[in-house]
Amino acid sequence: MNLNKIPEKLIDEKGLRIDGRKLDKLRPIKLEVGVLNNAEGSAYVEQGRNKLVVGVYGPRETHPKHMIIADRAVVRCRYRMTPFSTEERKNPAPSRREMEISKVIREALEPAIMSEYYPRTTIDIFIEILQSDGGTRCASVTGAALALADAGIPLKDIISSCSFGKADGKIILDLSDAEDKYGEADVPVAIMPNFNYITLLQMDGELTIDEFNKGLDMIMKACMEIHDLQKEALKQKYTQNDK
Amino acid sequence: MSYTPHKSPIANLEEKNILDLLKQDKRIDGRGLTEYRELRIEPNIIEKANGSARVTLGKTQVIAGVKVEVGEPFPDTPNEGALSVNAELTPIAHPSFESGPPGEGAIELARVVDRSIRESNAIDREKLCIESGKKVFVVFIDLNIMDHDGNLIDASTLAALVALLSSKINNYELKDGEIIYKSEQKPLPVNDCPIAITFAKLGETLILDPCLKEEAIMKCRLTVGVNEKGSICAMQKGGLGEFNIDEIKETTKLATEKSPEIRKKISEVMKNAKN
Numbered sequence: 007m008n009l010n011k012i013p014e015k016l017i018d019e020k021g022l023r024i025d026g027r028k029l030d031k032l033r034p035i036k037l038e039v040g041v042l043n044n045a046e047g048s049a050y051v052e053q054g055r056n057k058l059v060v061g062v063y064g065p066r067e068t069h070p071k072h073m074i075i076a077d078r079a080v081v082r083c084r085y086r087m088t089p090f091s092t093e094e095r096k097n098p099a100p101s102r103r104e105m106e107i108s109k110v111i112r113e114a115l116e117p118a119i120m121s122e123y124y125p126r127t128t129i130d131i132f133i134e135i136l137q138s139d140g141g142t143r144c145a146s147v148t149g150a151a152l153a154l155a156d157a158g159i160p161l162k163d164i165i166s167s168c169s170f171g172k173a174d175g176k177i178i179l180d181l182s183d184a185e186d187k188y189g190e191a192d193v194p195v196a197i198m199p200n201f202n203y204i205t206l207l208q209m210d211g212e213l214t215i216d217e218f219n220k221g222l223d224m225i226m227k228a229c230m231e232i233h234d235l236q237k238e239a240l241k242q243k244y245t246q247n248d249k
Numbered sequence: 250m251s252y253t254p255h256k257s258p259i260a261n262l263e264e265k266n267i268l269d270l271l272k273q274d275k276r277i278d279g280r281g282l283t284e285y286r287e288l289r290i291e292p293n294i295i296e297k298a299n300g301s302a303r304v305t306l307g308k309t310q311v312i313a314g315v316k317v318e319v320g321e322p323f324p325d326t327p328n329e330g331a332l333s334v335n336a337e338l339t340p341i342a343h344p345s346f347e348s349g350p351p352g353e354g355a356i357e358l359a360r361v362v363d364r365s366i367r368e369s370n371a372i373d374r375e376k377l378c379i380e381s382g383k384k385v386f387v388v389f390i391d392l393n394i395m396d397h398d399g400n401l402i403d404a405s406t407l408a409a410l411v412a413l414l415s416s417k418i419n420n421y422e423l424k425d426g427e428i429i430y431k432s433e434q435k436p437l438p439v440n441d442c443p444i445a446i447t448f449a450k451l452g453e454t455l456i457l458d459p460c461l462k463e464e465a466i467m468k469c470r471l472t473v474g475v476n477e478k479g480s481i482c483a484m485q486k487g488g489l490g491e492f493n494i495d496e497i498k499e500t501t502k503l504a505t506e507k508s509p510e511i512r513k514k515i516s517e518v519m520k521n522a523k524n
Binding site: 073075078079080081082083084102103105106108109110111112113116117121128193198201202203204205206207208209210211212213214215218219222226 | 250251252253255353356357359360364367368369469471476479480481482483484485486487488489490491492493494497498501502505
């Protein structure tokens, strides 16, 4: 099922992108909290055609024992793409890309997790990408923050994440797969919205310093927008349970 | 699966000393906050490789080797050669490195080096096409970490780049789809000279080129890849902490200012190597 053809251009004369979005518009986002039965916290995220589920277990006993850290919890994270999530079947064995992304997602979330409250334990974050269309690591961070909150783990902030980049010479927000592949730059960012901290930052492509700074301002606003949606999604679950 | 690493016990003992010195803008090895350690570059140390280099940055030592082989192109880029970067954190480099399949540290290192080289188009991949859709040259860059004293990303990116700059491939002729090599050699087509510059945040202070002890207590690090034009071509944040926006803007600015120094050093070394 080939949904992606190589586009002639990524931005048309009217300044609209292939999916009809303006340069600084996010894709439609759907967030749902508490979608799994066994996991202590969970979340479902749709961002454009991205679909993913995050499950959180813990704090629970650490295995193997040598992994125990005496003064804080160990945070473990696995980002995994299902074989059917891409155009061509993805080999289910963990790829180097998945291993790197697991690491950067963990490092994006750890600044917000108050892991010192649970010494010697483990907090597990499992991410399953059901369908990918560019920006899955950002959507995963957004979802993992919700799942951690749902699990009742104390957090300094709900981390929000999105990407900016450049296509046809213009700075754009929330890149789709085609814009990531054929555009000129991709910069995934995660922030702690209440502190203005940046906890995830990667970049590939080419940007001048001015373009980078412009994108950085743009992404802070976009993440605030996502942050509001996250709060809404959490309220949705917990006000429902009160009834 | 990625999990929170242990902090080294030495780090706990030395942390206060390092942080106290930083408050006076001093570092344990006497450097300034944005000063590199002594950098030594030796190209062409392995005759059997197409290109190679040894880079020592203070006490960190990395050997990079380039091997060029004929392979098939990727279906979506039939007219381009391929690039593959691999890093080995060999057990001789540090007591904490163990033999076995590469862990997330080695994988991240290889992928960040790959990113700077790929995204700056340092290798002219179209010139590595032999027969469209069928045969291309594949450039393998293998990084061997020999001695670990911090900032492996910058040292490895430099070693990879110098190994590429020193690489030669045999001229060839294509006869009925067969490659016939000639004896004379030409340099690998290298177009850009990306430099990776890594900053670490210790306490609230940003420092350039962290050594191992500084890395052990850092909150987080940020690597900025800068191409010849002075644009950013790669970035990677690592570590458990966070940056604020001003720190990010400061590091990108400093990185573009620092990179020409190192580029100049490379061109001097390469010029001497030719003579």
